[in-house]
Amino acid sequence: MKYAWIDEHRDSYDLVSMCQMLDVSRSGYYRWKASTPSSTARRAEELDAEAKRIFEENHGVIGYRKVHEQLVAEGVVCCPETVRKSLRRQGLRAVRAARFVPSTTDSDHDLPVVENLLERNFTAGRPNEKWVSDITYIRTDEGWLYLAVVIDLFSRKVIGWAMADHLRTELV
Template sequence: MKASRSGVSVEKLCRLQEISRSGYYAWLTRRQSQRAQHNQALTRELVYLHEKYPALGLDSLYHMLKANNSCSRGRVHRLMKAAGIHSMRKKAYKATTNSRHSHPIAPDLLKRQFSFEQPNQAWVGDITYIPTGEGWLYLAAVKDLCTKKVVGYAFSSRIDTQLTLSALDMAVRRERPGPGLIFHSDRGVQYAAEAFRDRLAALGIRQSMSRKGDPYDNAVAENFFSCLKCELVHLRRYDSRRAAQADIFAYIECHPSVL
């Protein structure tokens, strides 16, 4: 009479579990399913990537895994939860939106429609900040809602209307959009200022703004900045604005369609 690893006889164990001896031995020798083996491989890769890039979140890790593995975003999310993996983002904060002004507010023409069939039908713009040893570096970016590419951007040590105008001008030079394009942003003074409104009107671009206190109305622009900070800014320490600008320039030009 053979005993199991716990010292209990196989016959007794089978009787208690109401299974046959052949079923018990089949269970002992059964290999893990292909899915279980794949999950283990994905988890090992997730742990490696998390240790190497601790600031990366779900979306960034998913896209890195997807490049060489067959997996869904939901599957990666479940494996991350099971392994206790989560983004270790820094919490530096600098307000970039000042909507307390007397300038006119444009209506929301976009209404959370973030997909378009043709390029240069709708752009979104926003501003973010990057900490450096010399102080804040501000970045204004413009994204196309069809191609999801960053079509224009500008840097400055000052957060003013000239920053947003410079990003808009780059986008116009690159894309040469026709009249009727929608430009969507938050209600910040840099976009509501007369100089910015006049430039849009001269170009035949229709201005659109998010509703009050609703960041989801400009989610595409904000998500780009989130990816930028997770994949680059939070992994670096910049002594100067010039160093940060050079790094971010390379990131945008190499990854123009980061979602």
């Protein structure tokens, strides 16, 4: 690890000074520089590259278990713990979604409230007798979308719908 740091900063600092500061010999550095990586080190580099590729293809939202699952599906032989260490070594951590707290109406106010005309009776005897609506929250990579739908209770068909990136009145 020390030799790799010395090699990385060789253009910026004097080799002798770095070796003295890190308490390593120059001959040890040159021996390290001339050596070829072990088969274990080469395998770790290959796994690092594959794990990083899969992680980035999935936009950084999957953890080591899913990365391991995809590696195994591609025929790479490894265990989950090795994948976890590989991702950690590279500083790759899955993005955790923030907890969803829906924006709902404030029921604690003095404004007039529309009375409940259906009283949980969701059956209709003929078309266009009863319409109901609902809003659904949809998480996307760009943020939240809100889908408002109006349904005829007789036919259960969608009468109309609207989608927006806000919950203002014009959505419904």
